[in-house]
Amino acid sequence: MFLNLVHKDRWCIPIEVDDRLEDALNVQWERARGETFDLAFFVRLSGCLEKCFAQCLDPDLRLPTDGQVRYAMAIARELGVSLPAEAFRLCGSTHEFIDCFESAFRSSRARLSRAKGPAGR
Numbered sequence: 001m002f003l004n005l006v007h008k009d010r011w012c013i014p015i016e017v018d019d020r021l022e023d024a025l026n027v028q029w030e031r032a033r034g035e036t037f038d039l040a041f042f043v044r045l046s047g048c049l050e051k052c053f054a055q056c057l058d059p060d061l062r063l064p065t066d067g068q069v070r071y072a073m074a075i076a077r078e079l080g081v082s083l084p085a086e087a088f089r090l091c092g093s094t095h096e097f098i099d100c101f102e103s104a105f106r107s108s109r110a111r112l113s114r115a116k117g118p119a120g121r
Helices: 019-032 039-056 066-079 091-116
Strands: 002-007 011-016
Touching: 019 039, 066 091
Parallel strands: none
Antiparallel strands: 002 011
């Protein structure tokens, strides 16, 4: 059996599903849409699919990690440069920003460290 993942009638991806999984999904679907309407199933399914989609993306299109964003923000703050909005959304953009400014950031940090000297530590 195939499930079809459809996005706003713009594209469709057929997803092959094992017969046993199809049977279990049909039972789950009937339970979920029954008289008690199990919203929890739809929430679980949505969460799982979102994670799967994110993992399938090319690395540059994935979400940047919190650490990458914090590091990029520290660079932007230290150097007084703007952090592009894309850097908050795409790992590739975050990586490009860090690559572009990391050398200047490290130099600035080294200068500050030397200026403070041993007494400032």
